[in-house]
Amino acid sequence: MKKYLLFLLFICTSVFAQKIDINNLNWLPNSHSFWVSKDNNVSVYDVDKLDKQNTILSKEQLAEAGFKGEIEDLVWNDLKTKVLVYANSKKVWRDNTRGDYWYFDLASGKGKQLGKNLDASSLMFAKFSSDNENVAYVSKHNIYVENLNSGKITPVTTDGTDKIINGTFDWVYEEELAARDGFRWSPDGKSIAFWRVDATSTKFHYMINNTDSLYPTIIPVEYPKAGEKPSSVKIGIVNIDSLQTNWLNIPGEPDNNYLVRMKWINNESVMVIQLNRNQNQVTMYDCNAKSGLARVIYKEESNFWIDVFDISSGLYDIFPCQFVDNEKSFLWSSDADGWMHIYKISLDGKSKELVTKTNFDAYYKAYNEKTKTIYFIASPDDATQRYLYETNLNSKKTKRVTPAIFEGSNRYIFSTDAAYAQHTNASISRDYNQRLIALSGHQKIYPKEADVFAAPHRDYSLEKFKVKTVDGIDIDGIMAKPLDFDASKKYPVFFYVYGEPMATVANDSPYFNEFIAALIPKGYIGIAMDNRGTPAMKGTQWRKSIYKNIGIINTHDQAMAAKEVLKWDFIDADRVAIHGWSGGGAVTLNLIFQYPDIYKTGIAIAAVTDQHFYDNIYTERYMGLPEENEATYIQASPVTHAKNLKGNLLYIHGTGDDNVHYKNAEVLINELVKYDKMFDLMIYPNRSHSIDEGEGTSQHLMDTFVRYTEKNCSPGAK
Known part of the structure; x- marks a missing residue:
């Protein structure tokens, strides 16, 4: 059945591709296929078969479903048989994180708009349940579940206001903890774990608009300044059938700590990463989804601050721990020994093993489950540059992946199975140049022409x-x-x-x-x-x-x-x-x-x-x-x-x-x-x-x- 569903994804028009816009590729989940959109036509490519272009959505199909606007993003289900189309976005703080979503079944090609009885351009972070029966999203600080068959929309939180924020975050969590998407489906699709931010005690900073009306208008921004307590934050687990919420009993005052990240371990437990107010102590908890009991997995303290994630990466909502060994252990990055290193820590908290045994910084980027390969960025000899390195979870041997010809700065956007990557190289003497590569051997896949290292366009x-x-x-x-x-x-x-x-x-x-x-x-x-x-x-x-x-x-x-x-x-x-x-x-x-x-x-x-x-x-x-x-x-x-x-x-x-x-x-x-x-x-x-x-x-x-x-x-x- 699964093979049949996967086949349906690619039954649309197949033609020989002329030129692939790898600059704007987007990787699909659990694969090394990617999609690109041009003129509201969405094509999917398999890296192993780049001569085939598979159009999975056309602008005619979008129009038939009442779609208006330009495609800004796609959200896939795990089987890659259904997709959500994001459009008409509006700015929240730094980015356009609220908009409209349309749902499409790729087997039938039929689609419809979601959340039609909610305000236009108000939906945030829509995603499928694992059973593909429902989609959850946030609108005006409440979380909703929409059944894809009946179209019934059920609010699973109802207390959202300007000050009570469910399923997303206040200004400061987004700005300084790179946290935007505030809820996660359980693996079985029966529950949702979500952050609830109570900003009632957080003071407003008022901005004044003097130009857009006869009288000035006041714009309030929840903004806790240095010395002011954080907003109170807790994590709940809501059952989508009973709509009952269990709150995780994580130690510490909810308005004097930060709940930085969370991820489901299995249907019964959620891993939560907590920072103390001074951000020099991180604690990882295994939290029971029903009882709320929180067990300490690992704790780390520092004389400085602790970087839970790479602060300079510009990425949001990334969970900093990679589960390995059939989810019995996880990878964690720490610079406690003087260098940024990758460690393997058992989920029971009983063992901690240094993986990158190098006298230079190693910044984790991706993990290939099939080959047990860990990829990280490093630059042992010149801190102005960036190169890709790898080590193996079994051998612990480290080697540079980026060939010597690509001197300078190198950026990799990894396929979700970490077998391929979009590679961009540049330096002070050469302009940005780009290719698709197989990470094994850094083998070039596309384009077929020889690499061109052009001089930058500058005077x-x-x-x-x-x-x-x-x-x-x-x-x-x-x-x-x-x-x-x-x-x-x-x-x-x-x-x-x-x-x-x-x-x-x-x-x-x-x-x-x-x-x-x-x-x-x-x-x-x-x-x-x-x-x-x-x-x-x-x-x-x-x-x-x-x-x-x-x-x-x-x-x-x-x-x-x-x-x-x-x-x-x-x-x-x-x-x-x-x-x-x-x-x-x-x-x-x-x-x-x-x-x-x-x-x-x-x-x-x-x-x-x-x-x-x-x-x-x-x-x-x-x-x-x-x-x-x-x-x-x-x-x-x-x-x-x-x-x-x-x-x-x-x-x-x-x-x-x-x-x-x-x-x-x-x-x-x-x-x-x-x-x-x-x-x-x-x-x-x-x-x-x-x-x-x-x-x-x-x-x-x-x-x-x-x-x-x-x-x-x-x-x-x-």
Whole structure:
């Protein structure tokens, strides 16, 4: 029966494929097939048979079902015989996570819209039950189950409000714990495990919209700031027949811990990962779905913070433990021994075994159950680069998978069976190039033509460098130069900074920061450097030396590294500019305020000007609670040092920023006014943290940036 159903998936039109858009491929579950959509026609390819294109949904079928919009995503059942089509999405916080869903049976080709009696574009995270009888989704903070045969829609939670959030999360869980999808079907499809967030005690931060109506409107955002308790969170198991909910009895105060991830182990138990408020203790529980009893599987403590997931990956809702050995053990990543390593831990908690026995960081990416192969990203020799490595669960032998020809940065998007991957390679000297590969032997599958390593499309050159600071710290850097660079002349230098634990900027990649890149051909040198505390693959001490010192160690490292750069003969030390955004904006302000002898011009965008103003999860993770570290909070904040401004400062912020609130701008402005410090200001009404909404905004921001730089830090070699 199963083989017959699988066959039905591919009975539609089969033609020889002309060109496959592997840039936009999406892997199917439990396989190495993928789908692509073009003009609302969905095609599926099997990596083993790429000469066959199987159209499983056509725009005519969509139209017949009443579908309106463009296909944005597909959600598959495990058998790959049914599919949900996602469209008409709307932005929630950072991403468009609510929209409309249509259900299609691929055997009949027939479809219908789900949740038709609910608000348009309000459905979130729809997914099939394992028995394919139902689909569950969230709408307006309640979870619903819709029967695919009868069409009956049943609310399985009913208390959802703006403050009681079922099946998804509040702003801070999404932003800082990469958690969006807040419910999971049980393996038998009879129950749903879900998060319930009670934000009743979480205070609102109010934003004001002054432009879209005659009178201002107030926009409330649930936003627990540093020092404020988290929202109360618990996990329930609801039976979809009885609609009875059992709550898991996880130790600890629900408003003083974080329930970061969960996953069903079997029909009787759920694995839950908990972080304490300080995020320096992680506990894994095996929770009984009926009694709610929570048994400790594993606990880890640290003198720093603990990374439950790769904070720099940009991925959401990823469960950080991979079950192995017929689900008797799981893989877990930890940097407790000085390097990020992969461990195998038994589900009974009785054994812990080091898997990656290397003296370099190993960041887990995928596991092939059939071959027992573990894939991870590492860069033992150059932290600006990324390469794929593998080890085997049985042999523990480690080897590099990425061939030497692919120098630079390498990204892999793995098939769900971890047998194949979409591979993207790039470096400062070659543009992005892409292929499908079989991971065994890194064998190229598509395209058939020879790999093309083209030069990047840019009007400047890039090169890597290192400097050693007066403190003996080796700093990696990327330098951009105009094509007509003359080493006998002196150039203005523009530093691009971030400097916090969420991202690196000195990466072996083809392009420089877009704002500064626009200035390089006019006669500027661009510099990007990574200080201690950035997530470079240099070991635990490098990444976590910034603990309780954000705004201090990173600021010092950047300034000391800049001093070394200013010693170069072709750098004009009288023309020095700096730019950063968000956390990088805070570093920019601290540098221009504290080191006016180095930095003459600064452009800070959407900066955190006082550590107390940012959210509790991020700030307390890296700085500790304010009550434990108040003196450092004050010392780390740019407002404390604003009175020292001597150079040129342009500050930019959007009033609709729900991440780094416009409050940061006004407090900084007050302090600069207090000390009679002259500065320039550009405010974008109702723009969010990215300042990209509204006609003409992006171009205006770019023009403002370029003109201010040219006026205050003149271009050209001298």
